[in-house]
Amino acid sequence: MSEFDPLVIYGGSFDPIHNGHLRIARRARDAFRADVVFVPAYRPRWKSPAAGFEDRVEMIRRALKSEGNPSFSLSLIESERPNEVSYTVDTLLEMKKRYPRRELILLIGSDEANSFPRWKDSEKIVRLAKVVYVPREGVEVDPEVVSHYEIERLDGANPGPVSSSKLRGLSLLDCPASVIDYIVDGKLYFMADLESLLSERRLAHSISVASLAYSIALHNKLEHPERAYQAGLLHDVGKNAGEVTSRDIVMGNYPEYKDYPSYALHQWVGAVYAREKFHVEDQGVVDAIACHCTGKPHMTSLAKIVYAADKIEPGRGYDSRRLIRACLRDYYKGFLAVLRENREFLSAHSLGAENPLTEACFELYLGKEKKEK
Ligand SMILES: [Fe+2]
Numbered sequence: 101m102s103e104f105d106p107l108v109i110y111g112g113s114f115d116p117i118h119n120g121h122l123r124i125a126r127r128a129r130d131a132f133r134a135d136v137v138f139v140p141a142y143r144p145r146w147k148s149p150a151a152g153f154e155d156r157v158e159m160i161r162r163a164l165k166s167e168g169n170p171s172f173s174l175s176l177i178e179s180e181r182p183n184e185v186s187y188t189v190d191t192l193l194e195m196k197k198r199y200p201r202r203e204l205i206l207l208i209g210s211d212e213a214n215s216f217p218r219w220k221d222s223e224k225i226v227r228l229a230k231v232v233y234v235p236r237e238g239v240e241v242d243p244e245v246v247s248h249y250e251i252e253r254l255d256g257a258n259p260g261p262v263s264s265s266k267l268r269g270l271s272l273l274d275c276p277a278s279v280i281d282y283i284v285d286g287k288l289y290f291m292a293d294l295e296s297l298l299s300e301r302r303l304a305h306s307i308s309v310a311s312l313a314y315s316i317a318l319h320n321k322l323e324h325p326e327r328a329y330q331a332g333l334l335h336d337v338g339k340n341a342g343e344v345t346s347r348d349i350v351m352g353n354y355p356e357y358k359d360y361p362s363y364a365l366h367q368w369v370g371a372v373y374a375r376e377k378f379h380v381e382d383q384g385v386v387d388a389i390a391c392h393c394t395g396k397p398h399m400t401s402l403a404k405i406v407y408a409a410d411k412i413e414p415g416r417g418y419d420s421r422r423l424i425r426a427c428l429r430d431y432y433k434g435f436l437a438v439l440r441e442n443r444e445f446l447s448a449h450s451l452g453a454e455n456p457l458t459e460a461c462f463e464l465y466l467g468k469e470k471k472e473k
């Protein structure tokens with residue numbers, strides 16, 4: 101891109117940045133043959149971000165790095181006026197100074213389009229930049245506002261169902277892996293909820309399962325490997341619910357399993373917590389949590405990966421490197437190897453499959469293989 105190409109100003113709180121933002125930015129770049137500059141708000145006037153400016157900036161940096169797109173960049177212009185509320189008009193004036201030859205395009209959301217007349221110096225803004233809104237499902241834009249300010253619509257932009265608030269609550273984890281790592285390492289957003297439900301040791305195990313499940317999904321080229329990360333983080337959230345509460349929850353939600361042994365109950369409690377406490381709508385993720393302990397016949401690829409990762413994550417205290425390598429190479433063969441070891445372990449300790457689900461799982465996947473060494 102040259103210094104004469106248009107420049108899309110993509111402002112927002114980016115709390116945090118997610119794949120929806122990146123999809124919109126790609127669409128804007130293509131639609132206007134423009135560079136896109138992400139401009140995180142230092143102190144947004146309409147809300148107070150859950151994460152600090154430095155954290156939000158670092159996540160954008162990481163997202164842009166993994167995106168690897170030379171048309172995308174980051175501007176910290178709004179932090180250069182740290183004592184003031186961030187006003188778009190000031191940002192545009194500054195951008196105009198820095199890039200006098202470039203056409204400025206200001207990208208806003210459809211809800212922002214409706215409040216546009218109340219923005220500081222809105223008439224001035226439209227003289228400085230072409231204003232373009234990103235349509236969002238369920239948000240009607242006011243035709244009078246759009247025509248008065250000549251606000252254009254960015255067609256073909258599909259951010260998907262993700263939003264920053266869904267990400268903050270772990271309801272949906274649709275963002276680059278480097279951003280997920282930053283959130284987990286920095287204990288941002290949903291980490292406080294996980295900490296309240298899991299012991300320190302159990303949380304470390306869950307992070308390890310999440311990260312391994314993600315790697316297995318990625319190596320096996322599964323679509324949306326971040327779903328494996330999400331299921332891994334959540335798989336044991338039912339662990340500390342206590343026997344009485346757990347039985348109640350299983351009775352109410354999965355009555356067919358109400359008489360299962362205590363150790364297995366947490367998988368269904370976890371599935372219910374994922375849905376109710378974390379608002380996970382992805383049934384595939386919920387189902388993977390609901391069978392991670394016992395296994396079952398006809399598991400999805402995601403469920404197989406979470407099941408295997410739970411048994412072989414490096415913190416488990418035995419040498420699982422061979423099984424990890426097997427799963428990374430071919431998750432299905434790896435899953436079978438994990439199942440086989442599990443069955444051998446049970447038989448070496450003179451234990452049976454212990455419950456009908458595990459028995460049926462062994463039977464379906466290992467079927468004709470010999471049951472003893
Ligand atoms: Fe578990």
Ligand SMILES: [Fe+2]
Nearest residue numbers: 305335336410
């Ligand atoms: Fe676990």
